[in-house]
Amino acid sequence: MTNSKTLRGALAQANAAQRGQLLAAACPSRAVLSHVTSRWGVLVLVVLLGGMHRFSELRREVGGVSEKMLAQTLDALVGDGFVLRHALPVIPPHVEYTLTPMGREIAERLEVLVDWIEENFPRIQAARVGA
Template sequence: MNIVESSGLPADVYSAKCPTRQVLDHIAGKWTILVVDALLGGTMRYTDLSRRLEGISQKMLTQTLRALQADGFITRTQHPTIPPRVDYDLTELGRSLAEPIRALRQWTETHINDIERAREAAHN
């Protein structure tokens, strides 16, 4: 059983007061999943992530990267060059998300046709 240190109570994602709820909300976010999945291929620069994640705004990418860094999922390395170069990479904790994120991506890609058919049937 996992214990939430600050309260001494068992971790319970169903409890609104448990910090695991906030972490789950963050991990399950669309952009978080895509950023972590993109970084599974290795270190990337901000511009590379921006190009890879079609449709993400600069503001959202910046917020997502900051939140991932604050939670310990990624590292941000700023190189003293001109122009400045910043690299992002997964930490060991971030890499531990690889299996569930890959499984979710693969499940989505495998079942997209079934989902599209269900959506079409629901609208008819």
């Protein structure tokens, strides 16, 4: 019985070591949080919930984003495993972006936040005026 508790304890420690600690200043999971919750990261992930998009389509959908910022955002999201980049061997270059299963998970959670903000924006504006 003691071995079982020791084994469980070891497994729990192994799982805790792998889990991100966002409140810890040096935790690399903060970079992921930054990529996902940046203005452009949120919008790109939510747009990609609608399916595959080319770079130019994403740029049109996400109003106000520059080519540079969109490229940086996509690179970060690809690097974190949330977005797949598929380059087709044609001229001119044709690159498509889609969500990975993990990307879909995070995008669905962000969509709830985006929907809440859009639905409650009149209340937010009223609070701003009253402040």
